[in-house]
Amino acid sequence: MKIGVFGLGHMGTAIVQGLTRSEQAVEVLGYSSNAAKADELQVPIYSRYEDLLAQGPDVVILTVPAKYVVAVLADLVQAGLDSKVVVLSAAASVTNADLRRAAPKNPVTTFIPNIPVAINAGTTALSYNDSIQEADQRVIRTVLDTLGDVVVVKEDQLAIAGTVGGCSPAFIDVLMDAMEDAAVSRGMDRQTAAAVVASVVSGTAKLAQTSDKSFGDLKGQITSPGGTTIKGVLALDQHGFRAAVHAAILAAAGDE
Ligand SMILES: NC(=O)C1=CN([C@@H]2O[C@H](COP(=O)(O)OP(=O)(O)OC[C@H]3O[C@@H](n4cnc5c(N)ncnc54)[C@H](OP(=O)(O)O)[C@@H]3O)[C@@H](O)[C@H]2O)C=CC1
Numbered sequence: 141m142k143i144g145v146f147g148l149g150h151m152g153t154a155i156v157q158g159l160t161r162s163e164q165a166v167e168v169l170g171y172s173s174n175a176a177k178a179d180e181l182q183v184p185i186y187s188r189y190e191d192l193l194a195q196g197p198d199v200v201i202l203t204v205p206a207k208y209v210v211a212v213l214a215d216l217v218q219a220g221l222d223s224k225v226v227v228l229s230a231a232a233s234v235t236n237a238d239l240r241r242a243a244p245k246n247p248v249t250t251f252i253p254n255i256p257v258a259i260n261a262g263t264t265a266l267s268y269n270d271s272i273q274e275a276d277q278r279v280i281r282t283v284l285d286t287l288g289d290v291v292v293v294k295e296d297q298l299a300i301a302g303t304v305g306g307c308s309p310a311f312i313d314v315l316m317d318a319m320e321d322a323a324v325s326r327g328m329d330r331q332t333a334a335a336v337v338a339s340v341v342s343g344t345a346k347l348a349q350t351s352d353k354s355f356g357d358l359k360g361q362i363t364s365p366g367g368t369t370i371k372g373v374l375a376l377d378q379h380g381f382r383a384a385v386h387a388a389i390l391a392a393a394g395d396e
């Protein structure tokens with residue numbers, strides 16, 4: 141399968157890295173204004189739409205800023221995009237209807253990945269629409285499953301699923317940065333603190349994924365009666381941690 145990735149900023153680069161690390165037989169082509177991406181990512185880079193399309197991609201992934209997605213897709217159609225090519229847009233706020241208006245003959249769909257796709261540990265929210273036949277769905281799943289976990293949701297749930305999946309890595313990075321600072325303030329060197337924090341977050345997530353306990357019950361295993369952890373949990377509540385987390389996710393998800 142040939143996959144053309146358009147726009148090699150943070151997300152486009154992460155997707156190319158995930159695709160080229162995978163064991164799937166995929167050939168990845170990049171469209172970028174930055175020729176240095178060819179050396180960095182070890183894939184052919186094109187700077188004209190026509191030249192990439194001439195390679196006959198089966199799938200096109202748009203990873204340009206949301207406000208340019210529709211215009212770029214319309215330009216690709218003008219440049220000769222074959223109507224069989226499956227078009228995937230990673231933009232958080234572009235709807236399937238927007239994509240269909242720009243490329244009415246192509247199977248199109250929106251998905252919202254997150255940065256851990258770079259190491260095939262991503263979380264991708266996906267919503268199919270009427271233009272997606274079963275054969276196209278299989279193609280899409282072949283591509284996205286390579287990048288990590290895929291959660292299929294109705295389109296009206298895509299924004300919140302994409303926010304919790306797509307934006308939260310940054311929120312968790314803020315949490316980890318704050319934990320590291322606290323450890324450093326008690327004399328731990330930054331490198332050791334960073335290693336401990338990343339290990340804790342990774343181990344906690346793995347345990348949650350393999351357990352059938354709720355997050356609350358998992359927390360209950362750690363808060364020994366009269367112990368140290370419950371004091372920390374109460375301090376989080378007193379400082380509005382939960383409310384801040386809710387506010388962050390709802391702000392990023394935008395207005396209903
Ligand atoms: N970053 C993330 O974690 C996530 C991002 N997304 C989505 O991915 C998309 C890209 O985001 P992100 O990678 O963070 O952004 P970046 O700014 O890092 O990258 C965007 C890339 O798009 C290309 N580009 C910029 N302007 C234009 C233009 N006018 N026309 C065509 N191409 C252009 C450039 O590619 P080049 O340099 O190769 O020329 C640029 O590097 C957005 O739609 C965003 O919603 C979705 C989920 C998560």
Ligand SMILES: O=C(O)[C@@H]1CCC=N1
Binds near residue numbers: 232302306307
């Ligand atoms: O910040 C953004 O707009 C993109 C979408 C999800 C994560 N990053």
